[in-house]
Amino acid sequence: MSELSAPPAQQPPARSTPGVSPGESGLRRTMTSRHLVMIALGGVIGSGLFVSSGYTIAQAGPLGAVLAYAVGALVAYMVMSGLGELSARHPVAGGFHAHATRDLGPAWGFTTAWLYWMCWAVALASEFTASGILMQRWFPTVPAWVFALLFAALLFALNAVSSKVFAETEFWFSLIKVAAVVLMIVVGAATILGINPASEAGPLGLANFDTGDGLFPTGISGVLVTILAVFYAFSGTELIGVAAGEAKNPELSIPRAIRTAVVRLAVFFIGAIVVIAAIVPFAEAGANESPFVTVLDAAGLPAGADIMNFVIITALLSAGNSGLYSCARMLHAMGAAGQAPAVLSKTNRRGVPMLALCLSLLGGLASLLSGVIAADSLFLALVSISGFAVVAVWIVICASHLSFRRHHVAVHGGTDSLPYRAPLFPLLPILAVLLLGASLVGVAFDPVQRPALWFGVPFTLLCLGYYRWRHGAGVFTPAR
Template sequence: MEKKSKQKFQRKMQTRHLVMLSLGGVIGTGLFLSSGYTIQQAGPFGTILSYLIGALVVYLVMLCLGELSVHMPETGAFHSYATKYIGPGTGYTVAWLYWLTWTVALGSEFTAAGLLMQRWFPSINVWVWSLLFAILVFVLNILTVKFFAESEFWFASIKVIAIVLFIVVGAAAMVGSLPMTHFPSAPFFSNFTSAGLFPNGAFAIVMTMLAVNFAFSGTELIGIAAGETANPEKTIPKAIRTTLWRLIIFFVGTIVVLSALLPTSDAGVLESPFVAVLEQIGVPYAADIMNFVILTAILSAANSGLYASSRMLWSLADKNTISPIFAKLTKQGVPIYAVIFSMFGGGLALFSSIIAPDTVYIVLVSISGLAVVVVWMSISASQFLFRRQYIKEGNSVKDLVYRTPFYPLVPIASFILCLVSCIGIAFDPTQRIALYSGIPFILFCYASYYLTQRLKKRGVGYVQQNQPY
């Protein structure tokens, strides 16, 4: 089963597809809607510092992922690496954490997309739009990998162009080239020190790091797509380099503009800080423009999310830890049942967000927020253990096509920084639920893995009957 399914995956993605797939997963509601909350919590200067640290963490993790995915380019990537170099229980847990991250995101993104359409079509129910967008994203994912990659390229391009224009217009307002309604003169960086560098204390940076890391989540999609990428030894390193410097420019540049032009006291209560800034500059139809951009951002993230979650399910089935039906591919190389099940999971998340937003859904969101950072920690640990084993087996590091620099400093530093962001949320009452929900879920995944393995040894269930070896 394993060899057969791998042969059918089509290596159709180019560098531009990988870059936009990664950006598509990263640039979403976290930047467009939630960035104001971070500014209010950490202050303008503290927020920029948080995002710079977040960018450093992402860079270190991607350096680790680059070595692994170039040496072993396969679909499902870091789940496979964790299984091989840390342990099968960890690999299993990482896969389910990552799957849950994106399926929960699917539910919230379809809801958000429906709500955005209410601005233009208030008489049509939100669920109608949510259903239509869910069908669109599902269709884009079940055709061919190349068609999916092209659609994601253009989805992501819209929001990238919008962010670049926002940074240019915002920078012009900062230096006084464009007038602002509540600034009599050019604001420059006066907002940064008006309430002190750290209005809520320097520790607020640590407390917001999980939210910042979550905002950067999606960059690791490059590793997920490694098994469907043409010339991975050249494409992946180039995509990692290109994605990282673009992310730093987009995120840090955007946060600098927002921090400089938004009053800190108002930043956290605004529906969209982008709309507020553009309206103060006097951009006509600012709300409608940003409504369209945010809509494409949401659909782009949903598109990337369904791709990522379905490939994680395929990888679990390929490793024979869940039903082999999820490893079945169409003639076009699409894991159709994995896509369907992931979409079904997104539907359940959407349902729980309506029926039980303060109980079930908040738990799912909390777990998914923590999950990405745990996945990054697994990537760092996998690279550290891979390199050690690679050398122990008598291989030369010079033979690696792509090498993580400054080993073992890079994997150790990235692991510790991710761990610090997890510890930091214990001191934030609004984020603490991530630990209360996430840790039991991780323990549940480990327990379920070892339970199924025990049943497997006793010859119970599908696993024994479908052994590929």
């Protein structure tokens, strides 16, 4: 595990990224470690686990899906360890956008921020739409867009009050779905072992892992393609870095929150996939019904479908809540750093960047409308950039960590002044970059995911080129 120690008495002052230092951001440090952990869990545990996990099993096979999620958890730990070191040393508003600006160059900070903002703006639209559709189970005569707008208004209100209200709400949102995942794992495991009195089936064991076509029925290629999607499934843990500017005692709370969040996510995701794969036959995986509902039905849990429908709506709102927060803080950070209109950095008396929040909500609603009234190619472009952005941002985090550590050691002669040191440096960040880069290369061989490169790469180059043209700065010019 990573080293964690109290900051030494003679610790040199942290370098501040212009415009985003904690004292000048206008944000307030009101979040504790428990808030940060639940924000990360809220951003990650969503429809990808509750709805799409059956498709993951169908694509890679039972054992292949488990291995894919194990690799995803490992890479998430590698990336977030580096983010923990960066954020503990520089707990600034904007998180990894500010780190990229300082350690790679303003052009990369600018590009990273817009990629990530686009990612969550598109995600907001999908969360609102999916929530509205699920509500029609109980209110079939009410159009889905009515609920989508109501949920958008609710999340806006929660974010507009204060960061503390947002964090506390997200804590309870996340707690509901974490409890649901734990319930499913426990009830499912009891059913697998044959000790669930409500289930009429005998012990199921792990017989489903023997598909009749070997342990990897779709071949290694099916596993590799699944890993690409799994990286995206673990996205959201980096929200801890975005919230760093509003964390209490960031030198201690941020590393602790990152370590705790990644470990819990690994247990939840891998445990859930094992249970689902053991109960849902491989040939039936990928059906339209949520595999969680299938598991609870098999376990004989009364009203399982309605319970899970409520939980999935809560999960979607939780992810949307974290996404709206992230969008607003990214715009705020860019305004503070001079990479967007300065007015976006303004906060109200409660420490909330209201203009950035309003523009982020409008961005999410615009993406929602584009899926209905605009050409299919526009929505495909936005969704593809969203998927590409996650892997690209994680690569930027690793690159920022490598640059930061090299510079810090050169200036201070060692790492003793760091409040938190990521383990096995530079092996882990380099290995993470290689795995993430390989996933982007692999996208080119998957026709379904290939549009991510068609739109993601040009969008990235456009942002880098625009910043260089507008500001005349080199692409690799760290702002130290």
